[in-house]
Amino acid sequence: MKIPSLAMSRIALSHIDFDDRTYSLRPEGDDELPANFLGSLTRCGLLHPPLVQDRGNDRFLIVSGRRRLRAVRDVLREASCICLIMPGDSTNLEALRMALEEGLLGPPWSPVMKANYLKKIVTLVGQEETVRSFLPRLDITPQQYHLDKLLSLAELEAPLPMAIQQGRIAEKTAYELGRLSFRDRLALFDLIISLKLSVGNQRQIIAICNELAKRSSTTVHTILTAPDILEILNSKDCNPPQQTARLMKVLQARRSPRLTAANQEFADLQNRLNLPQWAEISHSPSFEKDQVSLHLNFANQKKLEKFCRRFLERKADLADH
Numbered sequence: 001m002k003i004p005s006l007a008m009s010r011i012a013l014s015h016i017d018f019d020d021r022t023y024s025l026r027p028e029g030d031d032e033l034p035a036n037f038l039g040s041l042t043r044c045g046l047l048h049p050p051l052v053q054d055r056g057n058d059r060f061l062i063v064s065g066r067r068r069l070r071a072v073r074d075v076l077r078e079a080s081c082i083c084l085i086m087p088g089d090s091t092n093l094e095a096l097r098m099a100l101e102e103g104l105l106g107p108p109w110s111p112v113m114k115a116n117y118l119k120k121i122v123t124l125v126g127q128e129e130t131v132r133s134f135l136p137r138l139d140i141t142p143q144q145y146h147l148d149k150l151l152s153l154a155e156l157e158a159p160l161p162m163a164i165q166q167g168r169i170a171e172k173t174a175y176e177l178g179r180l181s182f183r184d185r186l187a188l189f190d191l192i193i194s195l196k197l198s199v200g201n202q203r204q205i206i207a208i209c210n211e212l213a214k215r216s217s218t219t220v221h222t223i224l225t226a227p228d229i230l231e232i233l234n235s236k237d238c239n240p241p242q243q244t245a246r247l248m249k250v251l252q253a254r255r256s257p258r259l260t261a262a263n264q265e266f267a268d269l270q271n272r273l274n275l276p277q278w279a280e281i282s283h284s285p286s287f288e289k290d291q292v293s294l295h296l297n298f299a300n301q302k303k304l305e306k307f308c309r310r311f312l313e314r315k316a317d318l319a320d321h
Helices: 035-044 066-074 092-103 111-134 144-154 160-165 171-178 182-195 199-215 220-224 227-233 240-255 257-273 301-320
Strands: 007-012 051-054 060-064 080-086 279-283 292-296
Touching: 035 066, 051 092, 060 066, 060 080, 060 092, 066 080, 080 092, 092 111, 111 144, 111 160, 144 171, 160 171, 160 182, 171 182, 171 199, 182 199, 182 220, 182 227, 182 240, 199 220, 199 240, 227 240
Parallel strands: 051 080
Antiparallel strands: 007 080, 051 060, 279 292
16 A cells, blocks of 8 residues: 655645545534543644645645544634645545544444445445455455445435434444335334334334335335324324334234234233232243143242142032032
């Protein structure tokens, strides 16, 4: 790898093109600065110079350190900043290689940042070279499958990348959403964000909606905009966890109506029996058999023995009659 010679100089921030995102890896809008960085910035100033590329005519593009530059401008209110400068004849590939070297010195990149980086690299060196040379640098197994998965993240439309970056959408959930149509993807995204679904619930609700849509030859959007579903989602009397529980119950009932009916019948039986706390009944998995079990819990062996003797005595009395 050719290492461009770097200069260090103080640059007027007005000469830096903040709107150009040629080398930007973060989703647009991800400008929030970590509290520990802000504390260090106000105490000591900027200790790690950003990396920029000289484009001539006193214009510079940001290669790495966009948030640092914004902090100098918006927090410290300074008009200039000391930067590392790549020469004007450096190529986009050299700049991206330097961005990777600089980025590996900091916290691990998010899946979205890796995806955006690989998308930029692929256009310059092709997929084969990207798999061989760049995936290992990102601690990714050098296989085409992994490149394809990450590139699919780079194609997701806003606001999904930002939600993934912030951890509101799990990475595995994002891959599953990417396989859906735009309308279905947005319907599920809105649902996940509004109910603040856990990772497990995210994947479960996508699986259920996909199954229902395929079974009835409709769309996920149609399922989630049905009147009974909208009634749950628009309810003002329930908080998000309660709405999630109600929604899951309705969708599960549609997915497995017989199992839902069997569960309800069993619940009715439990209510009719009104068993004491130390007694409970259970059914076979998924009601595959008609068998029902009664479980009795005793505090100790003496109480168990006492119960058994009473039971046997009662049984003998009944036999005499």
